[in-house]
Amino acid sequence: MSQIILLNKPFGVLSQFTGEAGQRTLADFGLPPGVYAAGRLDADSEGLLLLTDDGGLQHRLADPRHKEKKTYLVQVEREPDDAALAALRGPLDLGDFVTRPCEARRIAEPDWLWPRDPPVRFRKQVPTAWLEVRLTEGKNRQVRRMTAKVGFPTLRLVRSAIGPWQLTDLTPGQWRAETVQALAFPGQNGDSARQSRSRPRR
Structure with missing residues (x-):
């Protein structure tokens, strides 16, 4: 064992x-x-x-x-529309590689998440949104690069699951x-x- x-x-x-x-x-x-x-x-x-x-x-x-799916809860700046989510699902060309297709959807702010220490820095006049992203890759800073590529920078990233x-x-x-x-x-x-x-x- x-x-x-x-x-x-x-x-x-x-x-x-x-x-x-x-x-x-x-x-x-x-x-x-x-x-x-x-x-x-x-x-x-x-x-x-x-x-x-x-x-x-x-x-x-x-x-x-081995395709163990990783699930991320992602707080992004501004509110992605359907076109941005479709682009995020890929394949998405990040320059040095093209992402595999993944799952991405809007979710409500998770009510079970702990406050981050230190707190996330917000711009008062800019709304934020939460996404759930599931992918089988795990390249360096991949999720952050993906959301930035489609125009919605990541503010907070929490991995909630790996496979089971x-x-x-x-x-x-x-x-x-x-x-x-x-x-x-x-x-x-x-x-x-x-x-x-x-x-x-x-």
């Missing part, structure tokens, strides 16, 4: 265990020894980050060829550990492969 950690990564934290003086890293959250991030989440993004002690599982979780794993009730900085069968994913092959182990506090 392999161990997988679900962490709600706060804003401003690097998705690694080391950093420059004054930078917050994964070492600040009392995670078990021997786990490594499966993929990454930019320091200025928040939400679900998976870590594991299994190298094969780490590779599979981070590899876009979700933030649920984890608060920023909180994590929980589960066990999974090596290279097996919950909900695949009819196999309920995970067992909750703990919900450590911050």
Whole structure:
């Protein structure tokens, strides 16, 4: 059995265990020894980050060829119309690569989200909107680049799910550990492969 950690990564934290003086890293959250991030989440993004002690599982979780869908809640400047959403769904040419088609839709502001620390900087005369974006890629700053490309800069980005794993009730900085069968994913092959182990506090 392999161990997988679900962490709600706060804003401003690097998705690694080391950093420059004054930078917050994964070492600040009392995670078990021997786990490594499966993929990454930019320091200025928040939400679900998976870590594991299994190298094969780490590779599979981070590899876009396995098409684990990632769900992002995105606050953007101004209010995208149907044409902008259609463009966002792609394929979208970002210059150095063309995105795969994805899902994108308008949603109401999530009522369960925590206040960001520090708060998002708004322009008082400019409205904002929330989107739900689901994609199987995860290139550097991809969602931010996508929304900027269609004319609606991202103000806040929260990853709420990776495949079957979700933030649920984890608060920023909180994590929980589960066990999974090596290279097996919950909900695949009819196999309920995970067992909750703990919900450590911050």
